Amino acid sequence: MRRLFDTGNAAITEAAILAGLGFYSGYPITPATEIAENMSRRLPPAGGYYLQAEDETAAFHMAIGASLGGLRAMTSTSGPGFVLYADPYGWAIGSEIPVVVVNAQRVGPVSGITGAPGQGEFYLSRYPTHGGNFETIVLAPEGVREAFSMTIEAFRLAERFRTPVTILADQLVTDGWEAFEVPEGPGEAEALGLPIPARRAHPGPEFYPPTDEIDVPPVVLGRGTGGACSDWTPTEEGYDTEEVEAQMRHAFRLVYKIRNNRGLIDRSELLLMEDDPGLVLVSYGSPSRVARSAAREARARGLRVGAISLKSLWPFQDRLFPRHRTHLVVELNRDGQLVREVQRASGGRVHFLGRCGELPTVAELLEALGDVAAGQAPRAMPGARESW
């Protein structure tokens, strides 16, 4: 085991290399540039190819192409590049090609502020492309150690589910420094609960079986299997078809392979939830760190408060949000994204505290909790109104 003190970007790089990454392509963008830089330095000595793309659309397509050829592949970006991923993201979903995608969210819209954290792509990560008829898998680390472990898990999920997996981080996670441990090899990683299975190739001819089962190997080209994959609705053998029944079978697989196996994806951390508190802080990513401190402090002050930190965002974990509780959702945007989903899932009382470009403080969360406990809207959002 090596102990490093470094950034989330470095942790993602080291984890991908430990997972046997064969190909990385990216395009410089703050605050994810450091992943590309680290890859260019660290990946070739580890036997993986680094290619700098002409834009993010190309970067993701190149990663898919490499994955199609049998390489374990990855790309990374921030919000402005994540929107350019829309085209290849759909291709990889439809053709069921495993790729790991990192989005280090910064504050927007558009170019926004390059070096400030945001959480504006919560819904975009659920709908990263057009056309519907799919589910996505999205993991959300709140710090450097989780950025490391989730990167390894993302490769495993991407290959088991035959789909791109997004690690939705934020600038505080990717630029933040923390100590983390790097297992020396796959054996040591597995002992830590991070198995790294070997990548497989589909032997054909039914590359697109009409089933919601997982662990179907992906199409790999260049191996004489007669592999076929495209952006068109596929027949079971990968021919393009215009038959609505085939489209229904394809959509069923893309949706239900994920929904029916969500137990392998769902991740959350519950704090002070044993006594079913009536008031619960909800967050993901870096705000979770403040939320936990605030929940503990609130308890110390006699307020029965719990905290739920989501570690996987999609598919959304509805079961964590029963109607009888009041939820206060904390996120790094002012429009309110996670809060809408919590409202949908719970159908009960849901409040919102949004910050942009910086974390809220523990004091602000405490004040907001006090307000909500007293039946008022949180005052910790200057200029904001209760409704979201």
Place this chain on the structure above:
Amino acid sequence: MDRLSRKFLRARKIPGTACSGCGLGQVHKRILLAIEGLGLGKDDLVWGTGIGCAGRQTFNTWLGDNFAGTHGRVYALAAGLRMALPRERRIVLTVGDGDAFGIGLKHLLNCARRNLDLTVIVADNLGFQSTGGQYGPTTPPGAVTDSSPYGLDEAGWLGPDLDILEILRAAGATFLARHLSLDGQGSVESVKAAILNPGFSLVHFIYPCVTHFGAVSLAERDKGRVLAWFREAFGDGPGEPGGGAGEGPGPRVGTGFLKFGRGVFHSAPGSRPDYSEQVKDWTRKMARGQGGGLATGNTP
């Protein structure tokens, strides 16, 4: 199904669904003749396609492995695939003019700059025909199409002072040729040279779309006269420009708009390295320096 189809194509996709009289099948045949001439088999190459008549009609026709990209992106997919496949496994792409010279041009130029070992066959029907006949990046000047009802007045990539092949040469491509689907063995030889070139090759095949370009732009339904217009517009031999404007049989489009006609435009195999092979070589060297091999996560 003829001999070539039986040898190289999937029975399920033959015959295709192209309009009768379309020149695309001829282009497809030239590629197969070149593959046969080189003695290549189904596992020697992976076939990729784009969007439009050229892409959709040829997707998954190849007996071996096939892939199709979204509009204009198959070049970037192929760039990643090039990194994963060994040098001897060829990649051939059949794409349309809108795909290559319109929406995908940036990726295409970057593949040329990297001189990636890809053979791009642009099957050019002089416009967006699968969507019903709008003008595209190679539609001749003056042509009336469904989106240029008063005649096309925007400069395209095929004009008297500008040629897309010049741009590709400047970008670093190492083999470039232009042919008509009607051309015989010369065009097959160009495709062979393109496949053999260990770098970026593009063969620009212009073919008659009878349904839209012929019927609307040339206002001509007689196949013989449509073909005569193509022969005249695209010259008679290598490097010869087409005839004088307005002299073709088509009443609406002149033929004197070309800077370069048919034949091999640029051939410089080996003059520049294939960047994908460069990356593979030095990655292997670096990994060996660390006492290791290629990454462990790849498909064994």
